[in-house]
Amino acid sequence: MKKLTALLVAGVMTIGMTMTAFANPSISTIATEQVEVSAETAAVIPEGKKIVVTEVDPEKYESKEAAEVVTKVNDEATKITMKEILETLKVDTTAEIKTESGNVVDPTVYEPITKFADLVITDGTSVEYDVDGEVVSAKVTLTIEALKDADVENLLIMQINPKTGEVYFIEIDEEDFDPETGEITVTFPCLGPFTILEK
Numbered sequence: 001m002k003k004l005t006a007l008l009v010a011g012v013m014t015i016g017m018t019m020t021a022f023a024n025p026s027i028s029t030i031a032t033e034q035v036e037v038s039a040e041t042a043a044v045i046p047e048g049k050k051i052v053v054t055e056v057d058p059e060k061y062e063s064k065e066a067a068e069v070v071t072k073v074n075d076e077a078t079k080i081t082m083k084e085i086l087e088t089l090k091v092d093t094t095a096e097i098k099t100e101s102g103n104v105v106d107p108t109v110y111e112p113i114t115k116f117a118d119l120v121i122t123d124g125t126s127v128e129y130d131v132d133g134e135v136v137s138a139k140v141t142l143t144i145e146a147l148k149d150a151d152v153e154n155l156l157i158m159q160i161n162p163k164t165g166e167v168y169f170i171e172i173d174e175e176d177f178d179p180e181t182g183e184i185t186v187t188f189p190c191l192g193p194f195t196i197l198e199k
Contacts, residue, residue, distance in 0.1 A: 069088050074115045157170040
């Protein structure tokens with residue numbers, strides 16, 4: 001009986017270790033109590049609406065590649081590498097990849113440390129990823145718990161256009177980052193899903 005119990009325990013431990021090996025690393029959910037927008041951004045938001053960060057809703061994305069990547073990254077039971085993320089999004093890693101600031105970056109040396117969250121415009125009931133079909137660039141200030149005590153030089157934001165699947169890499173400037181609170185101020189080139197990457 002003791003031998004049988006030992007075998008069962010060993011079997012359970014082996015299964016547990018196997019499942020861990022194939023699951024995504026534990027990543028944080030982006031939770032923010034408030035999103036502040038710049039005056040320029042506020043000027044393009046229709047009256048009665050505001051920009052907020054919400055849970056993702058991949059079924060609303062027109063890009064099936066964006067929906068697939070966001071779903072897989074946010075599913076803790078699924079394993080997806082950064083290389084697979086970039087391949088699915090058709091990012092050519094053999095070509096020079098630049099951030100929105102114009103600096104060359106190698107996204108393959110980064111991994112997501114947060115789940116994807118959606119940056120959207122809402123009136124409280126419906127959500128939109130543009131204004132009357134026009135892409136909205138948004139300069140926002142938000143607080144992300146996972147960024148507390150992080151090294152800004154190792155951080156990068158990845159955003160996906162939910163309509164086209166285009167991928168953007170956004171650097172966080174040191175002067176726009178508070179490591180004590182996790183507050184950042186960045187300009188997103190569009191609305192839609194984003195995640196924080198870290199080296």
